Amino acid sequence: MKHYLSRKVKIVLAVAVILAVGLAALSNVTKLSLPEMFVKGVLTPIRVGAAALTDQAEQMYSYLFHYETLAAENEAMKAQISKLEENARRADALIRENERLRALLELKDTREDFQLVDAYVIGKSSLDWTNTIIIDRGSNVGIEVGMCAITANSQVVGLVTEVGTNYAVIKTILDSSLEISCIISSSGYTGMVSGAFSSGNEGMLQMNYLASSAILRNNDQVVTAGSTVYPRDLILGHVVDADFDETGVAKYAILEPATDFANLEQVFIITAYNIG
Numbered sequence: 001m002k003h004y005l006s007r008k009v010k011i012v013l014a015v016a017v018i019l020a021v022g023l024a025a026l027s028n029v030t031k032l033s034l035p036e037m038f039v040k041g042v043l044t045p046i047r048v049g050a051a052a053l054t055d056q057a058e059q060m061y062s063y064l065f066h067y068e069t070l071a072a073e074n075e076a077m078k079a080q081i082s083k084l085e086e087n088a089r090r091a092d093a094l095i096r097e098n099e100r101l102r103a104l105l106e107l108k109d110t111r112e113d114f115q116l117v118d119a120y121v122i123g124k125s126s127l128d129w130t131n132t133i134i135i136d137r138g139s140n141v142g143i144e145v146g147m148c149a150i151t152a153n154s155q156v157v158g159l160v161t162e163v164g165t166n167y168a169v170i171k172t173i174l175d176s177s178l179e180i181s182c183i184i185s186s187s188g189y190t191g192m193v194s195g196a197f198s199s200g201n202e203g204m205l206q207m208n209y210l211a212s213s214a215i216l217r218n219n220d221q222v223v224t225a226g227s228t229v230y231p232r233d234l235i236l237g238h239v240v241d242a243d244f245d246e247t248g249v250a251k252y253a254i255l256e257p258a259t260d261f262a263n264l265e266q267v268f269i270i271t272a273y274n275i276g
Contacts, residue, residue: 096265107152113274114231117141119168120266129197131174133157135267138164142271148230149267155235155258156180156224157267168269172261173205173236181225182207182236189214190225193236196254205237205255214251216242222255231273 107114123134137143149157149170159178162169171178176195183190189210196206207222220239226232237255245252 107154107268111154111231111273114270115272116268117143117271118266118268119143121264122167124261126174129176129195131172131195131261132161133170133172133261133264133267135168135170135269136166137269138166138168140165143168143269144271146229148234148270150234150270151259151264152266152268153235153258154233156230157259157264159229160269170267173257173259174203174261180230180236181227182222183225184216184239185221185223186217187215187220189216191253193222193255199254201254203257203261204240205257207239207253207255208245208250210242210251210253212244212249212251216251216253220253222253226275228275231270231275 107116117137119135119137121133122136125132125134135149143160143163145160145163147160149160151157156173158170158172158175160168161171172195173180173193174195174197176197179192179194181190182193184207191207191209193205193207196202196204199206205222210216216239218239218241222236222239224230224232224234224236235258237257239253240256241254242251244250
């Protein structure tokens, strides 16, 4: 055991001598004292690690700052897009309004016998046989039950069936219960128009009681024949199909309504007119 320990001590001493000689030689080359070399050896890894952490922190800060800048720019861009979209909607509304006013002026020029009240559509209802719209004007501007509603292009919308102080309900020509005497402009054939829901043609009109000998063509224009309620020559629709009714004695025609009910925004109520 003593021999073993003495040998171990010798080895340790030899290693110490080698390290001392090596450090002395390194000190001579680097011109640093042994304590300086020791401190530098210990602190260098720490400094390297700290530098790496600092670089990562700077990168993270740069990323966060850049992200915040992009987020702010994105919000500003969204606001600009929203404003542009709003301006576009207003421009479209103004264009439509100008078109309606132009058509209204033409209507007043061609139908000087009409007294009209304009109104906007604020509600719609469609349930099987019935089809109605609600407008934002009522008895406070002279609207009464039984008055005819049209578009600025002389297209029939329907008949006023209910009136409040500042609203009115219009039963449209798509309603199966509403019948209007009519005539085919080009040929003079007469009949009655109502909603075609009962025949399976929802959203269309049906002209009944046509003579079996009537010659019908696609796109024939159908207008009002004239009555105490509906002035003459208001446009109802155009023929798209025809056939014999179930009796085989009379014909009927399917019409596409002239009024675009899906996009209807404004109507005009005929409060008075000269029957002539």
